[in-house]
Amino acid sequence: MNILVFIKQVPDTTSVEVDPVTGVLKRDGVASKLNPYDLFALEQALTLRGDGNVHVLTMGPPQAEQAVREAIYMGADGGTILSDRKFAGADVLATSMTLAAGVRRLGGYDLILCGKQTTDGDTAQVGPETAEHLGIPHAANVLEITDLSDGHVTVRVNMDESIEMLRLPLPCLLTMDKDVNTPRLPSYKRKLAGTGTVDILSLKDFDDRDETRYGLSGSPTQVERVFPPENHTEQVVWDGEHLGERLYDYLKERKFVRGGV
Amino acid sequence: MAHIAIDADKMTLAEKDALIRICPFSAIRHEGDTLTINAGCKMCRLCVKKYPQFVQLVEESVQGVDKSLWQGVAVYAQLTERGVHPVTTELLGKAKELADVIRQPVYAVLPGHPTDAAARECLRYGADRVYVYDDTCLQNFAVDRYTACLEDFITRVKPCALLFGATSPGRSLAPRVAARFRTGLTADCTKLEMRENTDLVQIRPAFGGNIMAQIVTTRTRPQLCTVRYKIFTAQTPDDHPKGVIVPMALPDGARAGDIEVLHVERKPREVDIAEAEVIVAAGRGVKNQRDLAMLEELAEALGGMLAGTRPMIEAGWLDPRRQIGLSGRTVRPKLIITCGVSGSVQFAAGMRASDTIIAINTDPNASIMSLAHVGIVGDLYEIVPALLKKIREGGGLDV
Numbered sequence: 001m002n003i004l005v006f007i008k009q010v011p012d013t014t015s016v017e018v019d020p021v022t023g024v025l026k027r028d029g030v031a032s033k034l035n036p037y038d039l040f041a042l043e044q045a046l047t048l049r050g051d052g053n054v055h056v057l058t059m060g061p062p063q064a065e066q067a068v069r070e071a072i073y074m075g076a077d078g079g080t081i082l083s084d085r086k087f088a089g090a091d092v093l094a095t096s097m098t099l100a101a102g103v104r105r106l107g108g109y110d111l112i113l114c115g116k117q118t119t120d121g122d123t124a125q126v127g128p129e130t131a132e133h134l135g136i137p138h139a140a141n142v143l144e145i146t147d148l149s150d151g152h153v154t155v156r157v158n159m160d161e162s163i164e165m166l167r168l169p170l171p172c173l174l175t176m177d178k179d180v181n182t183p184r185l186p187s188y189k190r191k192l193a194g195t196g197t198v199d200i201l202s203l204k205d206f207d208d209r210d211e212t213r214y215g216l217s218g219s220p221t222q223v224e225r226v227f228p229p230e231n232h233t234e235q236v237v238w239d240g241e242h243l244g245e246r247l248y249d250y251l252k253e254r255k256f257v258r259g260g261v
Numbered sequence: 262m263a264h265i266a267i268d269a270d271k272m273t274l275a276e277k278d279a280l281i282r283i284c285p286f287s288a289i290r291h292e293g294d295t296l297t298i299n300a301g302c303k304m305c306r307l308c309v310k311k312y313p314q315f316v317q318l319v320e321e322s323v324q325g326v327d328k329s330l331w332q333g334v335a336v337y338a339q340l341t342e343r344g345v346h347p348v349t350t351e352l353l354g355k356a357k358e359l360a361d362v363i364r365q366p367v368y369a370v371l372p373g374h375p376t377d378a379a380a381r382e383c384l385r386y387g388a389d390r391v392y393v394y395d396d397t398c399l400q401n402f403a404v405d406r407y408t409a410c411l412e413d414f415i416t417r418v419k420p421c422a423l424l425f426g427a428t429s430p431g432r433s434l435a436p437r438v439a440a441r442f443r444t445g446l447t448a449d450c451t452k453l454e455m456r457e458n459t460d461l462v463q464i465r466p467a468f469g470g471n472i473m474a475q476i477v478t479t480r481t482r483p484q485l486c487t488v489r490y491k492i493f494t495a496q497t498p499d500d501h502p503k504g505v506i507v508p509m510a511l512p513d514g515a516r517a518g519d520i521e522v523l524h525v526e527r528k529p530r531e532v533d534i535a536e537a538e539v540i541v542a543a544g545r546g547v548k549n550q551r552d553l554a555m556l557e558e559l560a561e562a563l564g565g566m567l568a569g570t571r572p573m574i575e576a577g578w579l580d581p582r583r584q585i586g587l588s589g590r591t592v593r594p595k596l597i598i599t600c601g602v603s604g605s606v607q608f609a610a611g612m613r614a615s616d617t618i619i620a621i622n623t624d625p626n627a628s629i630m631s632l633a634h635v636g637i638v639g640d641l642y643e644i645v646p647a648l649l650k651k652i653r654e655g656g657g658l659d660v
Contacts, residue, residue, distance in 0.1 A: 061288060061301040088288065088302035089264070092446055093439065122466075122587055123448035125436040128404075132440035137405055137519040140433040154523065159429045161341065164401065165524040172519075179581075216264055216304060220445035220481040223304055224462075226472050229606060229613070237630065239638035244647025247619070247637065248655070254617070256539065256563055256596055257652050 001052040001148070003045040004106065005076065006099060006114035006127065007038040009060055009067035034067040037115030039074075039183035041176045045113050046075045046184070048148065053077045055106065059087060059098050065198050072196035073186035080106060084202035089216030092121075096129035097213050101206040103134060111153065112173040116141055124175070131173035138173040139166050143180055265302070265309065266319050269295040276315070283311050325480035328421065328459050333368050334360040335420035335483070337411065338383050338391070339430060340373035348426030350386040350495035352488060355453060356424060357387045357496060362455040366390060368420055372410040374400040384502040386495055391504065392418065396511045401522040402430045408437045409515035415442060417509075420483050421459045427487040439485045445478030446485040449587070451492055451610060461486070466587065466610045491535060491593040492614060532566070532582045533590075539565025540594045542585055542612070543573050546601015546622060546641055550578040555645055556600055562652045568592065570608050586611040600641040604629025621645070 012031040056071040056079040068079035082102045117124035131138035147154035288301035334356040339346040356367045369383035372394040383391045394410040425431040439446035452464035461484045467474035478484040541560040560567040569579040587607040597615040620633035630636040
């Protein structure tokens, strides 16, 4: 079973803020980590690998190598970074086009696994869009892979109010729900041994080199502006003494508590 | 289309370093004597704003679609066992507001089986036309067959925008459709506005931080977005709707999907904080798991439920189903009392639509205070016991 796992390097912080006066982003000290949701996909891939190969794929700057290495220390055989200036400013569509082009270039896979979403984009859309570009079926929010035989995979998927059991032909793409397994820790031995190679592919390596499909040019959505969340207008602040009692009166007045008449 | 151009020749080394440091995504790098922007760029344009003398946004004019050919605001009507999903009625309410701006109709597109009751519900909640794809092969949600139906609908009806509920099926179907039409899809919008030129202004929390992003899809149609349950408000249903139901033929090939639905099991009824009218939310100001009992008691006394922030769930103090926020549930209770919650944007995004927000926090500068209708600067360990004492005393008279 040859498995591709999509991963992403994400900021190890949620402390991005906007300056309310200038409207610009403030963020200091950019520590990065492997998107935590990807760990469940990676663990699933390593469990299913058998005598096959687990290869991780990411789009990002060359520094994303750190995240790819982490996946390799966990047990992936190798990794590829899709990195090119022309990929800058990509939205979901352009990102998924890039990943699909990378998958076509790599070839030879039976299954693609990814986390259900990333902690920075939070859209949960890149996996299914990539599957569409590749012309393969997908299932999102997979809780469990119950069977893998005869060129098909059977999965249980989380559908809010129900759980569906689906059978999909291979190759297909699955996005793994969180907490469906316990991801293994990176191996220090693998780190010391310098296991696994990391390749970088850029636009010139793709079959489809049409620049208008990638990066900002290939992004139908545009971020017009960013701004701090707006706040309510009618607000009061209480401090001082007897706050509990004041709160009781407030709640009683608005009929949230039954109280003495 | 646009790109960022840096005129590095004019810059001193110190200026180059300053520019590199300013990029929150580390996307600007030295390359020989010049500076390059790599794939990390999120187009936040901070560099353009800070160093307009060196960094320019270069707009390239591109031929987009003819927007006049794309008319009407459509909603994907999600079928459940009990008719349409409530998020569908909320989206129809919003679609009506958006469509009124451009004087265009509201459509619902309803694949599934059986659809009769759900189609009528769409009419009552404001759809002018409900396009129905009814076939036994659509009885269970299968993303490939449903995508085929939506593809057929979009090709024939050409709506300018199509809204999806950010439910599990919606989040699987919308990206599939967006990719097929190579158009824009914006996830988890919290605010939508329509421009006269039919561009949909989509606002969502972004970059995983305390930021809202305003996003538009100006070159392609239809414009797709997802919206979570309980963000918008449904219209009062009209018992004598004027809209019509339009039966559609199952498109060729839709029956022969790749994905086989073997079995559907209903999940056991779960704790659902989204249904609660009153919520007491615990945050990091709660020092000990034992202390949650006090908040639980408060929630019970108010006829509500206990919920919490991500750290509460990560610490294992609360069931994950009780998490409020982008990675948890979106709630919209009549009353929410946050106790020791600082108010990250992810948390805020999951509760900001609540009718009344009361925040108890020792820090008057906590972000939650700017959201709260009543910001109580004080110690929850004093306030909550005093409140409970009053409730016990007061409640005793009435029960």
